[in-house]
Amino acid sequence: MAKAVGIDLGTTYTAVSIVDDYGKPVILKNADGQVTTPSVVFFDPPNYTVGETALQSTITDPERVVQFIKRFMGQSGYRVQIDGKEYSPEFVSALILRKVVKDAEMELGDEIDQAVITVPAYFTEQQRHSTLEAGELAGLKVLRIISEPTAAALSYGIQRRANNKKILVYDLGGGTFDVTILQCLENDFNVLSVGGDHRLGGKDFDDRIVGFVEDRIKANHGVDISGDIELAAELRLKSEAAKRQLTGRQSVPVSLKVPDQANPGRSIPVKIEISREAFEEVASDLMARTEMLLESVLAKADLEWSDIDELLCVGGSSRMPMVGAMLNRLSNKKPLLHDPDECVAKGAALQAAIMVGEEGTRPEITVGHVLSHSLGVAVMSNGRPIIDHILPSLTRLPATERREGYTTTTDNQSVVQIRIYEGESDDPASYGKGPIGVFNLDTTPVRPKGQPKLAVEFRCDEDGRITALAKDSDTGKENFLTISLAGQRSEFEISDESQLMSEAMVS
Ligand SMILES: Nc1ncnc2c1ncn2[C@@H]1O[C@H](COP(=O)(O)OP(=O)(O)OP(=O)(O)O)[C@@H](O)[C@H]1O
Ligand SMILES: [Mg+2]
Known part of the structure; x- marks a missing residue:
């Protein structure tokens, strides 16, 4: 029977893990016998080389090598150019996934067709969606996209039976920095606060x-x-x-x-x-940036260092002695460097087993997935547009939230435009990419301004899929929009890249 794995698709290194017959997550090594594979691709279509060989090719053939592609996931319009041809970040990531899955299948002696893939906690829904598309392009059924620190804590918690503790996960990887505070109850994980910088690693x-x-x-x-x-x-x-x-x-x-x-x-x-x-x-200013982010993540959750029971360091860069020294100075605690290269993939494997594992190997635990960024709508306030946040970030998913009290702003308005924003600022002008979704609510028959009673509801499922509904309470008219996050690549590109992928020889 085909198997489900967990994949830590890192900026610099990628790892694959599976829960074995005893319920324990183990790493599946690559063809070189290594636990991680460099997330680097050498392009010679239809041949693509991923990993250590590609990394070494940066010296001889730099213009045919792509690395750090994760930094561009979900960035609209970003394309890699090689020999005059353009490739999307999703395509490059799919090549990395194809290679690590192929190697993992060899190690496992079985087929792999499903995966849980991890992303930084700070990734937006759009970036998560791009990762999901990369997985599908690589031929995988993506069971779920989960946050890396959550995966790390899951692996740590299951192995150590962390009980009713507040754990701060400091994840300094190759390209991203993530801080997450989790509350670990007996069989449940709750995210209390997240922060980070996906351009620091x-x-x-x-x-x-x-x-x-x-x-x-x-x-x-x-x-x-x-x-x-x-x-x-x-x-x-x-x-x-x-x-x-x-x-x-x-x-x-x-x-x-x-x-x-x-x-x-x-x-x-x-x-x-x-x-x-x-x-x-x-490098002192880089450390200072992580320190500032740490303090803000604590402040967001209204916590002091003394409230933190354990400090968990993950990500390869946490090995640098200056990281441990800084955390020790700030917290007066000894940070734990726990399985820094493997625990994210192992946590993802545990999540995969929670979802599809067989009786006996299925972990008895639930993980609270949360909304990474607040969701709101643009409204007029004192003649100025502002964002009214309806679902705040860190809301545990699935979630539904309804807000009443909206109305029209001009007389005889026949339609109201609902504009949905993802982020923390309340100024619509600060959202470079604009709203993530727009739809109209029919407000006929027309009435004087301020009279219609309108409501907006947000629903977000555990996979982060967002649906917004708007309703005119007087007329009963309603409309809704399920946010389609597929808009990064054109239809043409999607079919072109699927074709390229079907012809690709990845080694
Ligand atoms: N012994 C070490 N000392 C210092 N840095 C190290 C050490 N070992 C690995 N690293 C660094 O760790 C980084 C890779 O870490 P990791 O594999 O956790 O990142 P990643 O998962 O690829 O990235 P991200 O999580 O940011 O997407 C690289 O920058 C590497 O140079
Ligand atoms: Mg990582």
Whole structure:
């Protein structure tokens, strides 16, 4: 029988897990025997190479390699260009999923056709939807999209039986930073607060080392290497390796061969030493950003550090000693570095087992999925449009909320436009992308302004699918809109990319 897995589709690394016959989540290794696969794709259509080989190709063929695609998920209009052809972030992600699932099938000796895929807690419904489309394009039935910190806590809680505790999950991955506070009751998880920055992660720390080395090369050798694509790619790989080593060592060298200005065509070997102290210095503002976000997530939930029972660090970048030191200074507690590379995928596997697992291996636990961003409608207030939030963020799903008291703003108005916004600001002008949905309510027969009694209701199911309903209470007329989040790719692109995917050879 085909199996269901959990997939942590990371900015830099992707991992697959399955719940075994004993109810325990285990990682399915890739063809190289590794627990994680670099989320990097080398394009040579119809051949696509994903993983370590693709990562190494950034040095020789940078213009055919795509990485960090997760940062662009759900970003409208963003396309990767290779040899004059455009590819959507969904397509690139689907290639990564195809590869990791194929490898996992080999390891498992069975077919995989369903998956729970994780996303940062901070992802909008649109970004979640793009991830879902990527899964479907890869040929998977996507059981659910769940938040990474929730998955991490699920795996942690089941393994340690965390009971009635408030857990703060600090997830600093390769490309995103997420903070979540969860309340873990006996068989239930509740999200109390979330925050983060989906453009802050290990990559930014790598870039700081890159900048440090470039500056030193300029200062010591008078050579500017920033414009050299191949050298830049090599330096980026070496900087990431140096960063990892600095987790265990006090100082490491970065060696490169740079062009010799005095003898064109020749190169000179350079060796730049970077100490942990110097690294922490050039990355201090990044740490300060995570600190600020931590404080705001606590404040949002009205909590103090002393209310937090456990600090759980996940994501590969949490290994950097400066993370533990900062958390310890802030909280006076010892943060736990729990299975940082695997726990998100394992939590996703547990969620998959909760949904389709067989009797006996099915975990006896429920997970409170919450709305990631507030939902509201635009209304006029003192002659100015503002957003009236109807379903606040963190509302546990499924949820229904109805609000009465809306009306028309001009005499004899025959129609009212309902504009739906996703986000926290109450100023419609601050939403760059505008409303996520618009529909009309017929308010005939026409009446003087202020007379019709209108109501708006939001329904959101556990998968984040949003339906908005509007009703004229006097006439009984109503209309509704189920927000379609499929609008990122055109019909043409969808069919073109499905065709490309069916011809794709992914290795
Ligand atoms: N020993 C280490 N010291 C410092 N950083 C490390 C270490 N090991 C891994 N990393 C960093 O962790 C990051 C990868 O972490 P992880 O696999 O959790 O991220 P991801 O899941 O790909 O990204 P995201 O969750 O942001 O989408 C990389 O930036 C990597 O350089
Ligand atoms: Mg991750």
